[in-house]
Amino acid sequence: xxxxxxxxxxxxxxxxxxxxxxxxxxxxxxxxxxxxxxxxxxxxxxxxxxxxxxxxxxxxxxxxxxxxxxxxxxxxxxxxxxxxxxxxxxxxxxxxxxxxxxxxxxxxxxxxxxxxxxxxxxxxxxxxxxxxxxxxxxxxxxxxxxxxxxxxxxxxxxxxxxxxxxxxxxxxxxxxxxxxxxxxxxxxxxxxxxxxxxxxxxxxxxxxxxxxxxxxxxxxxxxxxxxxxxxxxxxxxxxxxxxxxxxxxxxxxxxxxxxxxxxxxxxxxxxxxxxxxxxxxxxxxxxxxxxxxxxxxxxxxxxxxxxxxxxxxxxxxxxxxxxxxxxxxxxxxxxxxxxxxxxx
Numbered sequence: 497x498x499x500x501x502x503x504x505x506x507x508x509x510x511x512x513x514x515x516x517x518x519x520x521x522x523x524x525x526x527x528x529x530x531x532x533x534x535x536x537x538x539x540x541x542x543x544x545x546x547x548x549x550x551x552x553x554x555x556x557x558x559x560x561x562x563x564x565x566x567x568x569x570x571x572x573x574x575x576x577x578x579x580x581x582x583x584x585x586x587x588x589x590x591x592x593x594x595x596x597x598x599x600x601x602x603x604x605x606x607x608x609x610x611x612x613x614x615x616x617x618x619x620x621x622x623x624x625x626x627x628x629x630x631x632x633x634x635x636x637x638x639x640x641x642x643x644x645x646x647x648x649x650x651x652x653x654x655x656x657x658x659x660x661x662x663x664x665x666x667x668x669x670x671x672x673x674x675x676x677x678x679x680x681x682x683x684x685x686x687x688x689x690x691x692x693x694x695x696x697x698x699x700x701x702x703x704x705x706x707x708x709x710x711x712x713x714x715x716x717x718x719x720x721x722x723x724x725x726x727x728x729x730x731x732x733x734x735x736x737x738x739x740x741x742x743x744x745x746x747x748x749x750x751x752x753x754x755x756x757x758x759x760x761x762x763x764x765x766x767x768x769x770x771x772x773x774x775x776x777x778x779x780x781x782x783x784x785x786x787x788x789x790x791x792x793x794x795x796x797x798x799x800x801x802x803x804x805x806x807x808x809x810x811x812x813x814x815x816x817x818x819x820x821x822x823x824x825x826x827x828x829x830x831x832x833x834x835x836x837x838x839x840x
Contacts, residue, residue: 671760
């Protein structure tokens with residue numbers, strides 16, 4: 497069954513106006529957040545605890561660009577919030593609330609809307625935030641979902657990209673490259689026939705693509721020890737270059753040290769992918785962090801205490817050394833591209 501929100505062949509379409517849609521589907525997502533005023537006002541209020549600052553991030557998902565038009569609506573809802581929370585986590589911010597602008601190409605199906613809301617609701621529960629407001633529109637283009645997420649940090653403690661220093665260790669959370677392989681599989685299901693244990697492999701890789709899991713538990717360790725941090729969304733190599741450029745430094749990654757899941761490692765060994773592809777594929781939604789050498793052991797212990805896997809994958813170097821990833825023999829890897837760019 498297609499899950500296009502406006503598919504004419506699907507179950508019954510929403511038979512109500514915009515205000516009813518908001519009351520029936522969006523308002524329950526605001527329950528528990530007083531500043532949303534049950535989505536019955538023109539604006540929301542966001543109260544920031546004393547001695548804390550509000551951190552803001554926004555990202556959009558567009559059908560045909562960021563997800564397949566027939567993707568499960570619950571997964572779309574989850575991912576729409578997760579990609580924004582990922583930015584907050586990398587800044588050391590605790591998620592608080594979000595605004596959502598959603599534009600439908602046609603009147604949506606009630607069944608699609610409920611599944612989408614269920615996915616958003618599950619993401620809210622996992623990330624600890626609520627809907628505070630937004631806008632619902634029609635568009636001549638594809639389905640578009642834009643979320644602006646708000647989080648809080650102790651005043652002056654947002655972790656920027658610009659703080660990395662020469663000698664810092666470079667870390668990543670989780671594993672890298674799974675979502676890239678999940679996307680390849682979604683584009684070419686025939687790949688399964690060449691894989692060992694195809695069902696379990698496919699399930700893991702596609703889940704990493706459609707339902708990213710930002711590592712919220714790493715926030716305390718980042719706040720205490722990280723000199724610079726950002727989320728990995730457009731590809732590890734591209735995002736590492738961005739961090740180094742903003743910090744005015746160089747950097748070297750040891751490609752063999754980059755953590756890979758068992759499915760990704762098996763596919764790499766079988767020649768189904770390459771390290772440059774995994775390091776540039778994007779959609780990882782993990783955290784890339786720099787930590788001074790003297791605090792590295794403490795950072796690792798703090799992450800371990802909160803059950804977050806962090807892996808040391810490189811070092812920050814002087815700016816004139818450039819930015820590179822090297823193999824086990826210290827030869828630079830060659831990349832056809834280093835990550836995602838909407839306009840490349």
